[in-house]
Amino acid sequence: MRILHTSDWHLGRTFHGVELLADQRRALGHLAEIVAAESVDVVVVAGDIYDRSVPSADAVTVYDEGLAAIAAAGATLVVTSGNHDSPTRLGAGSAFAAAGGLHLRTTIAGIDRPVMLADEYGEVAFYGIPYLEPETARRELGVADARGHQGVLDxxxxxxxxxxxxxxxxxxxxxxxxxxxxxxxxSERSISVGGVETVGAETFSGVDYTALGHLHSPQQVTEAVRYSGSPLPYSFGERSHHKAVWIVDLDADGLAEVRRHDLPEVRGLSAVSGTLDDLLTDAAYADAEEHYVEATLTDAVRPLDAMRRLRERFPYAVHVRWERPETTERTDYSSRVRGRTDSEIIASFITDVRDDPSRAERALIEQALRAVVGEPEVAIADSGEQGALFELELPAAESA
Structure with a gap:
């Protein structure tokens, strides 16, 4: 029997505010192509089908289309709920769906009720353990004293x-x-609520293969215990990852072989750094033009309307931050403020996050400080900028 192990689709997730459903539709299409090309018998999806417990109508449509494509390619599906899913919603209609080759495992009561599928060597039992929240699962599992994930998974x-x-x-x-x-x-959401979230690999001993979900990079814990990872990257920290699925072959004796099958890249991720003018003109950044882009700007003065200008060249720019060159040196706060007046500290702060304050802005700082400490106000010389208000623009990241 040949099995394709996948997980963490996170349908409906956004990437720095950008809708990913079109990319996710393509990724599920790639899974269907692999099913056909590799003659896969069973696709196991180890949780986090959706990104939220109440998915959007569009996310449900992509899910439905993806399942239909995989089934049409020739595979039966066994799907387990993850910590992002609503077990009740995902498991709705499970008895009816099973008749069409979609087996949903979303309840604690169904943990020891396997999906039984057969090949030329006999039957294979597919068990699904939905995400178990210790505080709610321990009583139903009969381990009221269990604290943490290890106890309930045991x-x-x-x-x-x-x-x-x-x-x-x-x-x-x-x-x-x-x-x-x-x-x-x-990019994973923590599954720890008041306890240790990790469990030992030996927890899953005694079975031929354990298909894990939750972590987003494909990885081997033991020969028979593996994560497939997500089909798409969901953070810039994953830009060096090669997304994949595992192709698992069972023979008459159990686990025969596990092969990694890399997934086609739907859209790349690039982290670029430089002045705004350099990023907009330098040919070295041409490969990033069709990627999701995270830009770090190093201009001496924070550029105005940076995201709009970046998208003239990088239409999929999703995140931009400003890192002024002289603020990158590591100096502790106490050293920077020692021996300086309040007005000097405030002016330095404005310089760090924007640029040097004007004469009128410095006068307003002095006026505000006098008001705070109760000293009498003095006239502010007319500089032509008398009374001008200023805005402090913090160096927070801009995201789409």
Whole structure:
């Protein structure tokens, strides 16, 4: 039996405010192409189908289209809910869906009720462990004293092993968890609520293959315990990752082979740095023109309307921040303010985040300080900018 292991679709997720559904539709299309090309029998999706518990209508449409394409390519699907999903919503109509080859595993009660599929060597039991929140799952699992993910997952696997002992067949477990040895990318939402979120890989011993979801990079914890990662990058920290799925082959004795199958890149990620003029004109940045772009501007003065101007060359620019060159040196705060007056400190702050304050702005600073300390106000000399208001523009990142 040939299995494709995928997870963490996060349908409906945005990337710095940019809608990703078109990219996600293409990614699911690539999965269907792999199913056809590799003659995959079963696709296991290990949680986080959607990015939120109440997905948008458009996200549900992409999900429906993706499932239909995978099924049309010849695969049965076994889908487990993750911490981003609503188990109730994702699992709606599960009995009816199973008749069409879509098996949804979203309840604690169904943990030890496997999907039974057969090949020329006999049956294979596919167990699905939905994301288990310890505080709500421990009583239903009969481990009221359990604290943390290890306790509830141990209880879930005990149920699976008990059922498997009676069946004596090959087995695959799908679970959404953070296993020790896995490496997070930064785009995953923490699954820890008042306890340790990691569990040991030995938790899943006794089965032929464990298909994990939650971490977004493809990785091997043990030979039989792996993360497929997400089909798309969801942070600039993932720009060096090569997204992939695992192709898992079972023979008569169990796990025969696991192969990595890299996914086509839907749209690249680029982090660029330089002055705004350089970024807009330098040929060295040509490869980033069709990528999602994170730009760090190093101009001496913060450029105005930087995102609009960047998008003239990089239409998929999604994040821009200003890093003034002279503010990059590491100096502790106490050293920078020692021996300086309040007005000098404020003026320095304005210079750091924008540019040097004007004469009128300095006068307003002095006037505000006198008001705070209760000193009598003095006339401010007319400089031609008398009474002009100024804005402090913090060096916060701009995002689409």
């Amino acid at each position: 209880a879930a696997m005990a149920r699976i092993r008990a059922d498997l002992a009676e069946r004596q067949v090959r087995s695959v477990v799908s679970a959404h968890a953070f296993v020790v040895g896995g490496e997070a990318t930064g």
